[in-house]
Amino acid sequence: AADRVPSQRGAAAPPRRPADGGATLRMLQHVEMTLTAEIGRTRMPVRQVLELVPGTVLELDREAGAPADVMVNGRLVARGEVVVVDEHYGIRITEIVSSEPGA
Template sequence: MSARTAPALDARTAADLLVALLPSTVPLTVAPLLPGAAPAPTETAVVATFVGATSVELVLVAETAVAQSLAGQGGVSLADALRPALEAAAGAFGHGVLDAAEVRPVGGDLTGDALTAFALEADGVPQAWFGVRPRAQHPGVPTQRSSSDRPAAQRADMRVLYDVEMTLTAEIGRTRLPVRQVLDLVPGSVLELDRTAGAPADLMVNGRLIARGEVVVVDEDYGIRITEIVSAEQAAG
């Protein structure tokens, strides 16, 4: 892959991985960034460079989207709060190292022909923005730093995000219908889903598959008994 070619497929995977770990209090979905829908140049961006077999610059504008989660959580910088999401996004490009992030006005960071950009939306309204820009390749692939390599104080700061609530959804199957049949639905209609009876349900966090499990009943309410944890590679596949 040329360093000047935007890795569009990997960029979309990166966006899906990022949005699942973004500490937003509302579920966000990934959509293409349409003309005129970019953030104002004065909005705050967190920019980090990933160096590996595929080297990219990651641009995330999400200060407003995570403001409620960080309210009153003194000592946690915006860059630290968004670091787990950026690291998840970097995983879409293989092994490598994500450098320390820089916080700066977004300016023109979400523009340019080499950029692949997305809007992170709630109910169709952009709440945050994410972009991937390819960088020149470097010889060799650095070893990916693990979370244990971070300073203890930084890991402790991340604990203030542990109480941020994220939306979990159980999905037992899907189907596709033409608009004509959707309009013909009435009480009593039966839809055949793309999953056999007894197959495990999917457990989604903010739209990303994280686990599968059996549907159970707990005190007259439905529940999910986890039977499988889905890796990031399986979810992306």
């Protein structure tokens, strides 16, 4: 089935589909969500933000080459490596993050 999500390492069982044959899931397939890729974060006082100028380098909390986080509506769902596709940045997914506690 082309619409199945790849299985995750350590996952106990695939998610259950509704008894109605997945009609509920199909109905949600076209709902748009905000997806963001985060390569790192930093904290700074407002004074420093106001002093930013072109050419300023911000040091992030990750090492160069570390995986980027892929977030859907602010929730971590995957990690991946930054790639360039036709002069645009992209993310190659390398890990799907389990949403189950302890997994």
